[in-house]
Amino acid sequence: PSTPTAAPTSTPGPTACGEQHGAVARMHAYSRAMGGDERWRMYTPPCYAQQTARRYPVLYLLHGGEHNDEHWDDIGIDTAADALIASGAIPPLLIVLPDGGQDFGPLSGSPPPFADFMQSTLIPQIDRDERTLADRDHRRLGGISYGAAWALLLAARFPELWSAVGAHSPAIGSFNGIEPDAAALARGHVRAYLDV
DSSP, X not given: OOOOOOOOOSSOOOOTTSXXXXXXXXXXXXXXXXXXXXXXXXXXOTTTTTOTTOOBOEEEEEOOTTOOTTHHHHTTHHHHHHHHHHHTSSOOOEEEEEOOTTTOSOSOSSSOHHHHHIIIIIHHHHHHHSOBOOSGGGEEEEEETHHHHHHHHHHXXXXXXXXXXXXXXXXXXXXXXXXXXXXXXXXXXXXEEEEO
């Protein structure tokens, strides 16, 4: 006879430290590339403050066009992360939500200003100040809509930074000049997930 399987629940269960919910903090730093103060939000999982010897993978998520760093929070990323961590579906992780402005800035430049901000300011600061697993294998990138287009663009151009990219309803094509290089993703061994 088969054993019944419990239905998944959206209510997080208790963790080893008793916390059920992660925390979201707002942060900022000066970016030479962007020419000003850049901000981001960061989700830390339950027990992050107590388990000081533990290191965590990091997921960077880019918001949609005409949105800001609150976009992913508004659609429930914190609640989803809490539930998935509690169920054991994903390991505890950090989620970084950069504010790329209305459209992440110009595509021109080598690298473009937003890419430079990610490479020279944001990732190094997160790896320095937080308890990350600071290597490509534990760093992922994702985005929604225009942020998904940028996620594909960044992962293709800088595969040494990312082990995987997720693009959710990516706004790509000649209308906005973002046509990600799928061959570069393959050459760089970046796993890609797309949905619409």
